[in-house]
Amino acid sequence: MNSPVTSTSGSTTTSSQQPATAAAAGRATAGANSRIAAARAVHVSKIYGSGGTQVRALDDISVDFARGEFTAIMGPSGSGKSTLMHCLAGLDNASAGSVTIGDTELVGLSDKNMTKLRRDRIGFVFQSFNLVPTLTAIENITLPMDIAGRNPNQQWLDSVIDTLGLRDRLSHRPSELSGGQQQRVACARALASQPEIIFGDEPTGNLDSRSSGEVMGILRNSVTRLHQTVVIVTHDPRAASYADRVVFLADGRIVDEMRAPTADSVLDRMKNLEAV
């Protein structure tokens, strides 16, 4: 794989400078144990409803996600893993506490600034409804940059497309692509804008095991080779085994953490958690 050029696309906004800085910082510390957090939650709580029907989805959670690290968030249904990711990614507001992406505080950010932050500094891979059905693969890949009115870094874009093996699918519409191909296009979209951090919400949830392996491989590679920061929510131990670190949630709290996970060790831990 070609090492992508990390110079920015010529835009003068500070946010667009971030990927370069982040990548540089990632290389400088060369590895998984960087001290600079790409995303951070401090005493975050999320409460739905009020009174008797009140549900505490997140209960005073504090967690850091280091730059250049691949983290999987796991936990049983209702543990709050998705809520945590939504709060971190600027898709939902925390009820209390502080959430930062880089050095930007998310709590109290206006919708407009939150949207711009997601657009310019975060990449997303969802379980489904990842792509706009009326746009071709390449149009979907460059969508966030098009929306921002930025020109993509063509060299970087080419390398992402080639790495993900999408070159001959670029003019296809999502309906003409397989599920795995669609998810690869979604990964390409997330990578194309060189975001500070990529969030994945059950990215392999709708895929067969072969396609799951492909998608997780792409995310893994982006961390290992490009020092990308990736955080995913998953319930699949095999998917989690691609991560550097697994954070376990139960009842809105972080209950455990594991480094260098394997599918078996994750599965064992999950069994214990669900038994509790």
Added chain:
Amino acid sequence: MATSSATMRKVSLRNLAAHKIRLALTVLSVVLGTAFVAGSFVFTDTLSHTFHGIFADVAKGVDVQATGKQTDGSGVPLADIEKIKTIAGVRAVDPQVESQIVLLGSNGKPVQGGGAPSMGQSYSPPGQLIGDPYKFISGTAPIQNGQIALNKGALKLAKLNVGDTTKVLVPSAGTVNVTISGVYDTKSDTGGYIGALFARDQALKLFTDGNHVGSVNVAGTGVSQDELKARISQALPDLTVKTGKQVTDETQQDVSTALKFVNYFLLAFGAIALLVGTFIIYNTFSMIIAQRLRELALLRAVGASRKQLSRSVLFEAVVVGLIGSIIGIAAGVGLAYGLRALLNSFNVGLPNGTLQLSPRTVIVAMLVGVVVTVFSAYTPARRAAKIPPVAAMREEFASAGTSLRRRTILGAIFALIGAAGLVGGAVSKAGGGAAGLVGLGAVALILGVLLGAPTLARPIVAALGAPLGRPFGSVGRLARTNAVRNPRRTAATAFALTLGLMLVTAIAVFGSSAKKSINGLVDNGVTADYILTGPDAIGVPVGAAATVAKVEGVKTAVALEPVRVKFNGSDQQGTGVDGSLADVLPFAMLSGTQDLTGHDILASKDKADQNGWKVGSTVVMTSPDGKALNTRVAGIYAHNQLLGDWMTSSQLYREVTPANHRYDMVVLIRAQSGTDLSTLRTRLEQATDSSLVVKVQDREQFKGTQASQIDNLLAILYGLLALAIVIAVLGIVNTLALSVVERRREIGMLRAVGMLRPQVRRTIYLESALIAVFGAIVGLALGLTFGALFVRTLRDQGLDQIAIPYGQSVSMLVLSAVVGVLAALWPAVRAARIRPLEAIADL
């Protein structure tokens, strides 16, 4: 079975209740269509009810009424009145005379009565009066010459008071000074009606030739109406004699006939509104089915039969149709009320009465509403039934859609048939046959375009979207692709607008062509420097032509007179010419002479050919009074739009037209060479000042007056068609609102990856504008084609020039884009409110 259908019904009803906005939008489209149908019925029912009330007493106390043989005749000779008096069984005789008049208001200007008539009548004192006595509110009855009594409404309209003096113009007799002696109350005191009562002697002098009266009311004693009628008819076979009952019935009949036309006219627009509404209802049901695909498939999976499923959808349609038509009927009553108020604010002269909501109105509106809704929902219902149960598992089933090929091929066939009809109509000889061919071709082409519209949508929207969307970048591209994402839906949404704009454009072509043709006729055919015209009902009063002929600087003043006679067994209208026509309106003779003397007539070539006339032929004409006249064809002229079929001398005109029916249609004036035209104008205005209603116009002003009459007519049609456009716009709102619901997740995803709220809104605006402009372009293309071809088939009716209203067309396109954006306002706000989480949550 009973319980299972109850279950399906429950699902349907719950479903309707669960999507209130969707329900409201669907119902609204039914409401608009049925409201117009109900409104036109209520409007005409109310009018006919009130008119019947007014005219029920028209012949109260009158046993027999005698009139002249023909309506345009002199009437009943005075000698006959004396004869009637001597017939056994006659108790009282009450001669009636009346005529159109012009009343001057307190400001010295003619009082504009709008659509209601302005009449002068003879006043019969209580002793001689047969029927309802006049109820005087103040003042006294007119008993001396120079006194008139006015109805209350007229007094108010003229801003006059009892005791005031003013003037009244009688077209055939000139102007008289009058004093208002009193005010009376009348049932027929509708907005704008003017009824001036004159003392009988003066009325006879002003409104008749002195030897006749208009009609004679007779009251009998000791005989039945029929017997009295028989006796009078026998004694005076030259008169038309009717019983009082016949008079009342015939009057009521006339009212009904007149109102029937109004009713059909309004119903035609109701039909257009419903047709446009059909597309919206169809579209809405299609989209609702598409959105409920999973739910319906689930029902199929748990064992609902196809029949149950389609029946459940149709049941929903019935419910929507019922709710829509009930609200529609209520809205229709409001519409009728509003329409009457609007028309009366222009003094059109509609009587006020309680609004009539007949059972017929309710039944028709309900039937129409329900049938149209069920009809529109039928295809979607069948499609719903075809859903395979496994579709519940699949995600993207909704967007699949079946091939458009069959539909497009069928559309192309219809379009070809339509084009053949249109071309055939255009090249064949002008007339009814050609117009019919064009009409059939138009219908076939509309069907073809309707069927082919989904296929047309893609290239047209793509072509439109490129320039429109470019400045908006990816937002523009998204809007463009969204606009044709479901071509059937885009086509159905746009087609409502297409139909509306097609009609508007076709009418606009008619209007501009008519104006251009008239301008052409005046410019090329008229050499008169000034033209005298009068109000529609009155024309130019007799005498004005003679007066202006003496004005210094006038070379010729030619009066054109309306000649009404019978020949070949039917009523014919020709033109009487008083003066040297060639000076003001040159025309080419094919044979014979231009000079009209004695009983000569000149005929157009068409008229001559049609009747087999040659120069020297004798034509026997019958005057309205039944007098036979031998006339001679003196010459045959080339077809000329301004002259009509045939002309005759002023002498013949006077012989066949009773003095009190005479007026001039126009007076054409040619100045002596070297005369200063503006000085001449001042002199002409001074000379005609005493006739009050005469306008002096130069050629340009004359063209302007004609054009403004056409514009007024068009304005009414546009006003009514606006309803169709409103419905079409609501259709766009509906489609967009439902698409937004459908695309919730996609919009959520776009928001998640960084689309700002204004960008989401802009996408929807642009999508809407593209759909609207697509519909407008197709509508304009169809409307311009149909309009131009229909005008072509009327080329021998005076519409010899086709004018395309370019400016209007362009502004309609721009306006449709604006309307598109307006229609998108609410759906766009809803779309922008979608939270990004909705893309990932709720799976």
